[in-house]
Amino acid sequence: xAMSIASALADLxxxxxxxxxxxxxxxxxxHRQRTDGAWSNRGEFAEHVAHLRxxxxxxxxxxxxxxxxGATYAERHIVDVTKKxxxxxxxxxxxxxxxxPDGRFLRIEEVTLMLAGAEEDRGLGSAR
Numbered sequence: 783x784a785m786s787i788a789s790a791l792a793d794l795x796x797x798x799x800x801x802x803x804x805x806x807x808x809x810x811x812x813h814r815q816r817t818d819g820a821w822s823n824r825g826e827f828a829e830h831v832a833h834l835r836x837x838x839x840x841x842x843x844x845x846x847x848x849x850x851x852g853a854t855y856a857e858r859h860i861v862d863v864t865k866k867x868x869x870x871x872x873x874x875x876x877x878x879x880x881x882x883p884d885g886r887f888l889r890i891e892e893v894t895l896m897l898a899g900a901e902e903d904r905g906l907g908s909a910r
Contacts, residue, residue, distance in 0.1 A: 785885055787857050787877055788843045794831050795841055801832060810882040816891045839866045855879040855887070860897070871899035 790808035793799060805813075805828055813824040822830065841863050848857040856878050863871040874897055879890040896904050 785855075785881070785887055786845070786848060787859060787875075787890075788845050790887070791841060791843050791861070795834060795838060797835070801828060801835065805831070808886055810884070810886045810888045812882075813887055814889050818892075818894055837865050837867075838863055840864045850881070853881045853883075853888075855881055863899075869900060872897040873899075 785808050790804075793804045793807060794801070796804070799807075805824070809824060809827070811824065813827060815822050815827050841861055844860045844862070846858045846860065849855070858874070858876050861871075861873050861875060863873075865871065874895045875892055876895075877890060877892045880888045882888040
């Protein structure tokens with residue numbers, strides 16, 4: 783069964799599961815991700831998610847479009863983030879990816895567009 787970005791984000795940012803368990807559930811061991819032009823391997827992606835867990839209080843993800851065709855994945859969503867300091871960030875995210883044979887994400891390439899938030903939060907999608 784194919785994964786979805788929305789379910790992966792909810793699980794990754796949930797304090798109810800360990801980071802490694804969430805990564806294993808949604809991302810292949812060889813996962814690579816490019817966000818706004820910068821590539822990261824799975825370890826670097828894990829650092830990014832650990833950073834998000836330290837600054838994000840809650841996230842609401844609204845999927846606008848999603849398409850799975852074999853191993854090809856495409857999706858567009860809005861993330862509405864409330865940070866632990868009470869500030870808000872809203873981003874529109876465009877995702878293209880490749881799924882591993884077991885349905886987990888093998889590769890993700892995404893571009894983020896900040897719709898609301900402070901200038902220093904523009905890089906939240908790849909901050910570590």
